[in-house]
Each structure stands twice: as structure tokens, then as C-alpha cells.
Amino acid sequence: MTAAPSPSRFATLAEGVGTSVFGIAETVGGMGLLLGRILARLFPPRLDYPELRRNLYKMSVKSVPIVIITALFTGAIMVIQAAPIVKRLGAEGLVGWAAGFGTLREIAPLLTALMISGRVGANNTAELGTMVVTEQIDALRALAIDPIAFLILPRFIGITVTLFMMTLYADALALLGAAYSSKALIGVEPTAFLHGLTGGLLGFADVANGLVKSVVFGLVIALASCHFGLTTTGGAPGVGKSVNATVVASAAGIFVLDYFVSFLLG
Amino acid sequence: MISFKHIKKAFGPKPVLDDVSFDVKRGEVFFIIGASGVGKSVLIKHLIGLLRPDGGEIWLDGEEISRKDELGMMPVRKKCAMVFQHSTLFDSMTCAENVALPLRKHRGMKTRDALIEAKNRLEVVHMQDFADRFPSELGDGMRKRVAIARALTLDPTYVLFDEPTTSLDPVSARRVDKLIRELSDKLGVTSIVVSHDLASIFSIADRIVMLYRGKVKLMGTPEEFKAVDDPIVQQFIHGRAQGPIE
Numbered sequence: 420m421t422a423a424p425s426p427s428r429f430a431t432l433a434e435g436v437g438t439s440v441f442g443i444a445e446t447v448g449g450m451g452l453l454l455g456r457i458l459a460r461l462f463p464p465r466l467d468y469p470e471l472r473r474n475l476y477k478m479s480v481k482s483v484p485i486v487i488i489t490a491l492f493t494g495a496i497m498v499i500q501a502a503p504i505v506k507r508l509g510a511e512g513l514v515g516w517a518a519g520f521g522t523l524r525e526i527a528p529l530l531t532a533l534m535i536s537g538r539v540g541a542n543n544t545a546e547l548g549t550m551v552v553t554e555q556i557d558a559l560r561a562l563a564i565d566p567i568a569f570l571i572l573p574r575f576i577g578i579t580v581t582l583f584m585m586t587l588y589a590d591a592l593a594l595l596g597a598a599y600s601s602k603a604l605i606g607v608e609p610t611a612f613l614h615g616l617t618g619g620l621l622g623f624a625d626v627a628n629g630l631v632k633s634v635v636f637g638l639v640i641a642l643a644s645c646h647f648g649l650t651t652t653g654g655a656p657g658v659g660k661s662v663n664a665t666v667v668a669s670a671a672g673i674f675v676l677d678y679f680v681s682f683l684l685g
Numbered sequence: 686m687i688s689f690k691h692i693k694k695a696f697g698p699k700p701v702l703d704d705v706s707f708d709v710k711r712g713e714v715f716f717i718i719g720a721s722g723v724g725k726s727v728l729i730k731h732l733i734g735l736l737r738p739d740g741g742e743i744w745l746d747g748e749e750i751s752r753k754d755e756l757g758m759m760p761v762r763k764k765c766a767m768v769f770q771h772s773t774l775f776d777s778m779t780c781a782e783n784v785a786l787p788l789r790k791h792r793g794m795k796t797r798d799a800l801i802e803a804k805n806r807l808e809v810v811h812m813q814d815f816a817d818r819f820p821s822e823l824g825d826g827m828r829k830r831v832a833i834a835r836a837l838t839l840d841p842t843y844v845l846f847d848e849p850t851t852s853l854d855p856v857s858a859r860r861v862d863k864l865i866r867e868l869s870d871k872l873g874v875t876s877i878v879v880s881h882d883l884a885s886i887f888s889i890a891d892r893i894v895m896l897y898r899g900k901v902k903l904m905g906t907p908e909e910f911k912a913v914d915d916p917i918v919q920q921f922i923h924g925r926a927q928g929p930i931e
Binding site: 467469473546549550553554555557558559560561562563564565569 | 730733734735755758759760762763766767769771773774775776777786787789790791796835839
């Protein structure tokens with residue numbers, strides 16, 4: 420009797436790549452289907468307003484402290500990085516523009532999205548995943564209540580609105596942090612910093628650019644966290660895996676879409 | 686009336702239900718018994734469309750329901766309530782909010798009115814003092830009673846109980862039995878009860894069906910079960926460790 424031939428390294432590699440590709444296709448397809456089901460509940464809107472209010476409070480209001488800390492220090496870091504070259508070139512008048520340009524278009528929406536993904540997206544997946552494994556989703560269906568309309572739609576809207584609102588706060592707070600660290604580090608008065616911001620080099624388009632990104636990032640986090648939550652299997656370890664998948668997929672989606680949105684909006 | 690006709694269900698290669706057929710009459714307390722893993726819970730989940738049969742038909746009040754889609758099952762679910770084995774109360778809501786939810790969604794009641802009505806419903810199961818508590822603050826028996834109150838909010842014609850007395854102390858278990866019996870006697874509610882609890886089975890059942898290896902082993906009244914000369918049935922209803930049941 421001869422032993423079965425062991426698979427070659429190439430076959431093993433091909434199998435691994437194939438499995439990964441099918442896995443990604445399944446996830447993207449699942450998210451697409453979920454998006455379709457969510458959109459179908461929007462026209463006409465079948466929204467549970469108490470559930471929306473509860474989610475908005477939990478997602479938005481409770482996120483304010485962490486956004487304040489992140490945004491203030493982000494603005495300050497922007498100035499720390501720019502300070503040596505600004506001082507060397509004597510371009511103190513441009514520090515407002517320099518900090519504002521990077522913050523409004525890129526840093527504030529990106530870091531806020533990563534913070535919200537970790538705080539809200541992961542929590543959303545854990546909550547939905549636990550509801551799946553403890554049959555609470557089945558219990559909703561047994562009560563003739565549509566889980567997508569009752570549970571998912573308010574969370575989807577809640578996360579997207581949260582990210583938009585938090586990015587607005589983050590924009591303002593980061594610029595505040597930048598203004599006061601400019602005063603502390605390179606002696607630029609807040610009025611001069613403000614002049615750099617509003618002197619004509621920055622416009623509404625720069626703010627809008629970041630806000631459009633925040634909505635796109637919000638959609639990614641909402642879709643990923645709901646999808647992985649609803650597809651949880653395997654009890655408590657399954658919930659852990661789903662939360663992990665949400666954080667990874669959201670972060671990857673945010674960076675990939677950031678590239679495309681930046682490219683499209685210019 | 687409910688009719689299961691030639692129901693087949695498999696999970697992967699493993700068949701769970703294999704040609705299961707029986708009827709449940711209006712107003713009776715009907716028990717489904719059998720060893721763990723025989724497919725009792727799987728069977729009742731088919732009735733409200735949480736699972737779909739691979740073959741066979743399910744008739745409810747003269748209508749075939751096993752081919753209905755999720756939207757089509759909504760009226761069926763309002764008519765057939767289910768109390769799950771682990772209660773499945775919503776963790777993020779208080780007991781009153783849990784009971785108020787179906788009233789808000791299906792009776793069009795405002796939140797405040799639904800909560801008042803929910804507290805009245807909780808009184809029926811002696812849980813009114815715990816209306817503002819969250820499920821995580823309650824014991825198993827209390828959660829089960831709230832789950833029963835929630836299932837009854839829409840005044841269903843049929844109630845499916847999945848192991849309603851499991852994990853309850855004997856006093857709480859007998860109270861649940863009494864409630865199930867009263868639902869039938871006073872309100873004409875039909876109850877389908879999945880249970881291993883021999884005390885429940887022989888105190889409140891009108892009829893019993895026993896599943897064994899995915900098929901109906903025996904169907905009859907408690908007296909017929911006691912009288913039948915079948916070693917498998919006798920081993921089960923006497924709870925003997927030794928015998929032909931694997």
C-alpha cells in the first residue's frame with residue numbers, strides 16, 4: 420500500500436489564497452445584501468424612533484469625551500510637527516493654514532473614524548453577536564418584529580450620524596488645540612492662527628471634503644459592525660471573533676476608501 | 686388546528702426529523718417529549734418559520750405555512766407566540782419594556798401606554814414588582830415568567846413553550862404548569878410544550894407525542910403512555926438509566 424502524496428507547497432498556497440479570496444467575496448457580498456435590506460426598510464421608513472434615540476445617545480453623546488481628548492491632542496501634535504520648520508522659515512503666519520489643511524481634510528475624519536470604530540463599531544458587533552447566540556434575534560422574529568427595521572436600521576443611522584457629528588466636533592476641537600499649542604510652542608497668537616485659517620487659503624471645500632469622508636467611513640463601520648454581528652456563530656468565542664473581524668474590516672475599509680474619496684474629491 | 690405532515694429536516698448529513706406527522710387540536714395542552722437532541726425544539730421552530738423543513742407540510746387553521754417567506758410569516762407569528770428555553774428577554778430593556786415592545790409594534794400603542802399595559806400583564810405572572818429591573822438582575826424563574834408575559838401580550842391563539850420548567854425550582858415549575866393549564870381552560874389557548882419534566886407531563890398534558898430517532902414513536906393521552914407495553918416509552922417516562930434508549 421502506498422501513502423497518499425502530500426500536497427505540494429504550491430497547492431497549499433493556492434488553497435490558502437483561494438480560501439481567503441472566497442472569504443473576502445463572501446463578506447463583501449454579505450455586506451452588499453445587508454445594505455440592500457437596510458435600504459429597502461428606508462423607503463418608506465420603517466424606523467423605531469425610541470431605538471434610534473437610545474442608539475444615538477449611546478453612540479454619540481457617550482463618545483464626546485474620547486473625541487475631545489483625541490481631537491485636542493491631534494491639533495497640538497500637528498503644530499509640534501510643523502513648529503521647527505515654521506520657525507526656521509519664519510512662516511508663523513501660515514501655521515493656521517498648515518494645521519487646518521491637514522486636520523480638516525484628513526486627520527480629524529480619519530482619527531475620529533478609527534476611534535468610533537473601536538468604541539462604537541466593536542460594541543455594536545458584540546451586542547448584536549450576543550443577541551444572535553442567545554437567540555434574542557430569533558425572539559424578535561418570533562414576536563413578528565423585523566430585526567432589520569427594529570435593530571439594524573437605527574444602528575446604521577446612529578453610527579453614520581455619530582461619525583458626521585463627531586468629525587464636526589473634532590474639526591473644531593483640533594483647531595482649538597492647534598491654536599493654543601501654537602501660542603505655547605512658537606508664540607503665535609490665536610488671532611494670528613485664526614487669520615491663517617481664514618485668510619483665503621482654506622475654504623468650505625476643505626471642511627466639506629472631511630465631512631464627506633466622515634459619512635463614507637460611518638457607512639463602512641455601520642455595515643461591517645452590523646454584518647459581523649448578525650453572522651456570529653459559536654457562542655462567546657464567536658462573539659470575540661466577530662468583534663475582531665469588525666475592527667480589522669472597518670480599519671481596512673476606512674483606509675482604502677479614504678484613498679478613493681481623496682482621489683475623487685481632489 | 687395545527688398539522689405537521691411528513692416533516693423532514695436535516696442539518697448537514699445528519700437527519701433530525703424523518704417523516705414526522707401529527708395533529709394538535711384547538712385548546713389542548715399538547716406535549717412533545719423525547720430524549721435530548723431528538724429534534725423537539727427544532728420541530729416547534731418550524732411552526733413559526735424560524736426553521737424551514739426540507740420536506741413535508743405544516744398546516745395552521747387550514748393554511749399551508751411552511752413555504753411562506755419572512756414577511757408572510759408575520760401574521761402566523763402574531764397568532765403563535767413562543768417562549769424560548771432560555772427566556773431570551775432583551776438585555777438592553779427592562780422587564781416592562783420587554784413586555785411593552787409587542788404592544789408598541791403591533792397594537793400601535795404609545796410608549797407610556799404600552800408600559801402601563803405591560804405592568805398589568807406582569808401582574809398576571811406576579812412580576813409587577815420587578816417591572817423596572819433588567820433581565821440580568823433576575824433569576825431564571827423570574828425571567829421565564831416575564832418571557833411568558835411577553836409572549837401573551839398579543840393574546841395568541843397558540844403558545845409554544847420550549848422546556849418552560851427547565852432550570853426552575855419545583856415550586857416555580859408547578860406555577861408555570863398551572864399557568865399553562867389555565868391558559869387552555871380559561872382562555873382556550875392551545876399550548877404545545879416541549880418538555881422532559883415528567884411531573885409537568887403527567888399533571889397537565891391532554892395528549893403527548895414522543896419522538897425517537899427522528900420519528901413519532903407514540904402519540905396518545907398520559908394514561909395511554911402509562912399503559913403501553915413498549916420498553917423505550919416505559920424507560921423514558923420512568924426516567925430509567927438502563928434500557929434500550931441510546
